[in-house]
Amino acid sequence: MFKTMGISERKEREKERRKNDIIDAAENIFFEKGFDTATMDDVANEAELSKGTLYLYFRNKEELHFSIIVRGIKILSEIFNKSISQNKPANENLLEIGKAYVQFSQKHNNYFKAIMQFHSSKIDKISDEQKQIIFQPESPLMFFINILEKGKEDGTIRSDIPTNELAILLWSQTSGAMEFIVLRQEMLNMFDINIEDMIMNNFKILLDGVNN
DSSP states (O other), X not given: OHHHHHHHHHHHHHHHHHHHHHHHHHHHHHHHHOTTTOOHHHHHHHHTOOHHHHHHHOSSHXXXXXXXXXXXXXXXXXXXXXXXXXXXXXXXXXXXXXXXXXXXXXXXXXXXXXXXXXXXXXXXXXXXXXXXXXXXXXXXXXXXXXXXXXXXXXXXXXXXXXXXHHHHHHHHHHHHHHHHHHHTHHHHHHTTOOHHHHHHHHHHHHHHHHBO
């Protein structure tokens, strides 16, 4: 019995290792070629696997894309957690989260772009299982919601708008502005606009609207 369980565990570890190797290969291909241009054949070649083996782990390119998104979300969550202080009021922590988001977009630009693309084109098509991953308690959006709730409790955040609605408004407006800024850097350079300053100023304007 113990021998059988040992074999089963080894197989499961091997399966997980192979799955991560495929995601690594997909990252290389998607980040280099772009999601729309890259193919499953490209990923299979990069992973040095047959296309048939690839499909044993991922049904399509969208599933692979989502796995990359999950990696990016985990990194963003860790950055958010490190950015706040329990000794600061919620509105100040929100500003720190804004700075952390800028840091993520610059230091992990490929993940940031992948998340932006996912939000703009695929967020309405995700499965219930994927929704549970995106909206788990440790996710960036839920983290954001918790900070707003604390702000209502400490009196620094207005309480006349439902927290979930307020979080979605702030998140979507910030993400939309950052997506525009990242994709239109050449235009901003023409006007000698510092990208980081522009993102933070946008976040400050949004916070002015939610501060109590």
